[in-house]
Amino acid sequence: MTTNNIQQNNGFNLGNGFDLNAAHDLSSFEPEAILAAVPGEHPRAAAALALGREASQTGHLDVAELSRIASEIYAEGFPAGAFGNSNAFGNQATEIPSTASLSDAREPEARNIASKAHPYAVPDFKSVGFSPDMQALPFNRNATEAFNHAGLADLSAVYLQNSPNLQNQVEISQLLGGMDVPYQSQLNGLLAGSNVNSAGSKQAENNHYYFLQGLPSADLNSSSAASNPAFSTSTHPAFNADLVRKDFPILNEQVNGKQLIWFDNAATTQKPQVVIDRLAYFYAHENSNIHRAAHELAARATDAYEDARETVRRFINAPSVDNIIFVRGTTEAINLVAKSWGKKHLSAGDEIVISHLEHHANIVPWQQLCQETGAKLKVIPVDNSGQILLNEYQNMLTPKVKLVSFTQVSNALGTVTPAAQMIQMAHNAGAKVLLDGAQSVSHMRTDVQSLNADFFVFSGHKVFGPTGIGVLYGKPEVLNDMPAWQGGGNMIQDVTFDKTVYHEAPAKFEAGTGNIADAVGLGAALEYVERIGIDNIAHYEHELLVYATAALNKVPGLRLIGTAQDKASVLSFTLNGYKSEEVGAALNQEGIAVRSGHHCAQPILRRFGVETTVRPSLAFYNTYAEIDVLTNALLRLSSHKASNGL
Numbered sequence: 001m002t003t004n005n006i007q008q009n010n011g012f013n014l015g016n017g018f019d020l021n022a023a024h025d026l027s028s029f030e031p032e033a034i035l036a037a038v039p040g041e042h043p044r045a046a047a048a049l050a051l052g053r054e055a056s057q058t059g060h061l062d063v064a065e066l067s068r069i070a071s072e073i074y075a076e077g078f079p080a081g082a083f084g085n086s087n088a089f090g091n092q093a094t095e096i097p098s099t100a101s102l103s104d105a106r107e108p109e110a111r112n113i114a115s116k117a118h119p120y121a122v123p124d125f126k127s128v129g130f131s132p133d134m135q136a137l138p139f140n141r142n143a144t145e146a147f148n149h150a151g152l153a154d155l156s157a158v159y160l161q162n163s164p165n166l167q168n169q170v171e172i173s174q175l176l177g178g179m180d181v182p183y184q185s186q187l188n189g190l191l192a193g194s195n196v197n198s199a200g201s202k203q204a205e206n207n208h209y210y211f212l213q214g215l216p217s218a219d220l221n222s223s224s225a226a227s228n229p230a231f232s233t234s235t236h237p238a239f240n241a242d243l244v245r246k247d248f249p250i251l252n253e254q255v256n257g258k259q260l261i262w263f264d265n266a267a268t269t270q271k272p273q274v275v276i277d278r279l280a281y282f283y284a285h286e287n288s289n290i291h292r293a294a295h296e297l298a299a300r301a302t303d304a305y306e307d308a309r310e311t312v313r314r315f316i317n318a319p320s321v322d323n324i325i326f327v328r329g330t331t332e333a334i335n336l337v338a339k340s341w342g343k344k345h346l347s348a349g350d351e352i353v354i355s356h357l358e359h360h361a362n363i364v365p366w367q368q369l370c371q372e373t374g375a376k377l378k379v380i381p382v383d384n385s386g387q388i389l390l391n392e393y394q395n396m397l398t399p400k401v402k403l404v405s406f407t408q409v410s411n412a413l414g415t416v417t418p419a420a421q422m423i424q425m426a427h428n429a430g431a432k433v434l435l436d437g438a439q440s441v442s443h444m445r446t447d448v449q450s451l452n453a454d455f456f457v458f459s460g461h462k463v464f465g466p467t468g469i470g471v472l473y474g475k476p477e478v479l480n481d482m483p484a485w486q487g488g489g490n491m492i493q494d495v496t497f498d499k500t501v502y503h504e505a506p507a508k509f510e511a512g513t514g515n516i517a518d519a520v521g522l523g524a525a526l527e528y529v530e531r532i533g534i535d536n537i538a539h540y541e542h543e544l545l546v547y548a549t550a551a552l553n554k555v556p557g558l559r560l561i562g563t564a565q566d567k568a569s570v571l572s573f574t575l576n577g578y579k580s581e582e583v584g585a586a587l588n589q590e591g592i593a594v595r596s597g598h599h600c601a602q603p604i605l606r607r608f609g610v611e612t613t614v615r616p617s618l619a620f621y622n623t624y625a626e627i628d629v630l631t632n633a634l635l636r637l638s639s640h641k642a643s644n645g646l
């Protein structure tokens with residue numbers, strides 16, 4: 001399909017007799033000759049080649065320098081003539097990502113040409129040679145190496161030079177108990193369910209690090225991941241954070257002269273290039289209103305939008321695209337259910353049960369509904385770790401309860417609730433369930449059929465997609481039993497002045513012109529996550545979280561809020577002597593973005609006696625090195641107060 005067409009369309013002669021379409025085999029050319037033939041100057045590429053030459057002569061490759069050059073090339077972008085529409089490398093450049101990353105490598109023309117049922121359909125990545133999951137990429141098992149690769153050693157060193165109290169750069173591995181490679185082999189073993197250890201065993205003994213409680217004790221001398229049999233038997237393909245980082249251009253940003261460290265993922269996630277490109281492509285080639293015209297662009301836009309709906313369906317394993325309603329985000333999805341299902345099914349004397357962990361978006365719409373209907377709002381308490389008290393919950397599940405609405409992952413504490421069990425308990429009591437997936441969907445596999453929730457809601461921007469788009473999933477029988485909530489175009493079959501006949505779901509709930517482009521962007525984001533593999537993401541992030549938890553626990557005066565055994569992504573804390581905003585501002589000086597405040601979850605913070613916390617939150621593009629930078633910054637803040645007698 002694509003390659004021949006692309007070659008014909010993009011026949012490209014460099015003008016100096018070096019016709020790359022004719023010259024399929026480039027191996028006979030010296031690298032310098034190829035470089036010289038590519039239009040435009042590229043001093044970085046020349047520097048990289050020089051480094052390679054030196055390596056072949058001396059046997060020593062300066063990996064840090066190479067990595068730095070590669071980052072600069074990526075940050076600058078490639079010369080348009082070489083890798084853009086005028087495809088200097090013919091077939092090859094269409095199939096090999098210029099970043100060697102997981103972004104879709106195809107140029108816009110390739111997208112258009114890709115074969116599918118409809119001529120304007122968004123092409124299937126797999127049809128152009130991408131496998132759905134990343135396979136066999138080398139996992140950077142060495143935090144120090146990652147540190148150097150990311151150029152963060154410099155950042156931290158500069159930071160510490162300015163520190164009055166920390167003369168030398170702090171080795172986090174030493175803080176964690178003198179381990180050579182912090183946690184790597186231990187975590188591999190723990191997560192593969194095998195009997196290994198080190199700092200992990202110390203934590204288990206001390207009963208201090210909640211993740212590791214009850215885990216088998218281990219051999220402190222076990223050092224490398226490679227020598228750990230647990231690693232080789234891991235069911236997870238290897239994952240390389242350094243590689244996926246290249247897909248996110250914003251991670252190259254400088255903030256206050258430092259490389260950005262994005263630890264505000266619970267608020268919103270960054271977008272891979274493939275999503276940015278998809279949005280631009282939509283507006284450049286497909287933009288039209290949908291569903292309502294016989295012209296070509298309407299067909300393209302409609303296909304793109306409906307393909308995105310199918311991608312969402314697949315991503316959360318819904319039975320049908322008819323269960324997927326596009327909305328603005330989690331907040332709008334919950335409001336839709338409250339205003340439509342809630343108004344129809346609740347009346348005075350009924351009860352709605354939520355948990356103490358909820359985001360305001362999962363509190364306020366139910367309060368409003370209670371005010372309108374006379375129903376009562378009940379709250380499931382949590383224990384001191386921030387986990388749901390299941391016995392209390394069970395006691396609340398009387399026949400009065402019509403709806404239970406709770407989060408799968410707490411945005412303020414990171415607690416992962418026992419969702420499947422809680423849903424089953426609610427169903428046993430005859431209640432419907434809404435599960436808030438805003439904080440879970442980017443961190444763990446979602447299977448709405450096995451979870452068995454009646455509603456599942458999430459926001460696109462928290463799963464590497466655009467803002468202003470989100471999803472309400474509903475079981476068919478529940479959606480069919482709901483009145484439309486907004487009226488207007490798109491959702492009707494027929495309108496007279498006497499009456500209106502509505503479409504079935506999902507159109508019934510999508511009145512007016514929706515956020516077409518961003519729905520398409522969300523589809524691209526979810527396909528991107530599929531290519532990495534959500535299980536790989538969950539596995540890597542869990543290791544990061546364990547590492548970060550242990551590191552932050554070593555900072556004097558730091559109190560972690562939220563210590564449930566089952567946690568994802570979030571590390572909420574207070575630091576003695578500082579307001580949360582002061583910590584946030586100090587970290588910002590170091591280029592580190594964290595949230596400080598009440599996180600739109602005031603009730604749960606007050607449950608722990610605080611009004612605000614500092615909240616770093618992780619995504620799969622974060623690294624051990626970044627956690628080291630954060631920890632060092634917090635150690636400095638902490639020691640500063642200590643030296644002032646606070």
Ligand SMILES: Cc1ncc(COP(=O)(O)O)c(C=O)c1O
Nearest residue numbers: 329330331359361407411438459
């Ligand atoms: C658990 C949870 N629910 C709901 C929301 C609201 O999401 P949005 O603002 O995207 O509608 C958030 C946002 O942080 C959240 O974390």
